[in-house]
Amino acid sequence: MYTLHNLTELNLALLPRLAEIHMGDRGLLSKLGYPFVLRYFEIAYKDRRVIGVYAQDDDSGELIGYGIASPQPESLTSQLTDDKKWFIKQIIKLFFTRPHVFIQLIVSSITIKGQMDNKANAIECVYFSVDPKYRGQKIGRTLQKELMDRARISGYKIIFASIETWNKASLSATLANGFTIVKTFREGIYHRHRLESKL
Numbered sequence: 489m490y491t492l493h494n495l496t497e498l499n500l501a502l503l504p505r506l507a508e509i510h511m512g513d514r515g516l517l518s519k520l521g522y523p524f525v526l527r528y529f530e531i532a533y534k535d536r537r538v539i540g541v542y543a544q545d546d547d548s549g550e551l552i553g554y555g556i557a558s559p560q561p562e563s564l565t566s567q568l569t570d571d572k573k574w575f576i577k578q579i580i581k582l583f584f585t586r587p588h589v590f591i592q593l594i595v596s597s598i599t600i601k602g603q604m605d606n607k608a609n610a611i612e613c614v615y616f617s618v619d620p621k622y623r624g625q626k627i628g629r630t631l632q633k634e635l636m637d638r639a640r641i642s643g644y645k646i647i648f649a650s651i652e653t654w655n656k657a658s659l660s661a662t663l664a665n666g667f668t669i670v671k672t673f674r675e676g677i678y679h680r681h682r683l684e685s686k687l
C-alpha cells in the first residue's frame with residue numbers, strides 16, 4: 489500500500505531520491521545530468537504555482553514516484569540559470585562532454601516557447617515517473633489522475649502534456665486518464681505527441 493502526498497510535504501532529505509527516480513526518464517532533463525535534475529526539483533519544490541504529488545510506500549517509507557504540473561513549465565527551466573556561476577559551469581561541462589545534448593537543449597528551448605499559447609486556466613503535466621520496481625501497478629496513472637484532480641480543484645480548465653511517441657506506458661496512462669492526441673511534432677531528435685484534456 490502507498491499514500492499520495494502533496495509535494496510541499498516532502499522531507500527535503502528525499503529530494504535527491506526524487507531526482508534519482510527522474511533519472512529513469514529518457515527525456516532531455518535527465519540527459520542534462522543529475523545536477524540539473526536535482527536543481528530542477530529544488531526549483532519545482534519551491535515554486536508555489538507547481539502542483540506536485542508524490543507516492544510513498546506505507547511500510548518502508550520509500551519514495552515510489554511523483555508527478556508535477558505547472559501553468560508555466562518554461563519558468564521552471566528558466567530558473568536553472570538564476571545561479572549564473574553554477575549554470576555556466578554546468579553548460580561548459582555539457583558542451584564538452586555531451587555536445588549533442590547541448591544542441592538538443594537549444595532546439596527544445598526554442599520549440600517549447602509558445603507551446604501553451606498563453607491560454608488562461610491551462611496547466612501542463614510536466615513530468616510523472618515511477619521507480620522501476622513499482623511500475624505496472626497503475627501508480628503512474630494514479631499520480632497523473634491526482635494531478636488532474638488537484639488542478640481542477642485549483643480552477644484550471646485544461647491540461648496539456650507532451651509525450652515521446654515511443655513511450656507506450658506514459659501514453660497508455662495519459663490516454664486512460666482522458667487525454668486526446670491533438671498533434672504530433674518534431675523537437676530536434678524527439679518525436680512527440682501533444683495531448684490535452686478538459687478538467
Ligand SMILES: CC(C)(COP(=O)(O)OP(=O)(O)OC[C@H]1O[C@@H](n2cnc3c(N)ncnc32)[C@H](O)[C@@H]1OP(=O)(O)O)[C@@H](O)C(=O)NCCC(=O)NCCS
Pocket residue numbers: 512513514615616617618619622623624625626627628629630650651652655656657658660661664
Ligand atoms: C510512464 C510511467 C510513469 C507509467 O507508470 P506505471 O505505474 O508503470 O504505469 P501504470 O501501471 O499506471 O500503467 C499505465 C498504462 O501503461 C501500460 N503500461 C505500463 N507499462 C508498460 C510498458 N512497459 N509498455 C507498454 N505499456 C505499459 C499499462 O498497461 C497501463 O495501460 P492501461 O491503463 O491501458 O491498462 C512509468 O513507466 C515511468 O516512470 N516511466 C519513465 C518516466 C517516463 O517516461 N515518464 C513519462 C514522461 S512523459
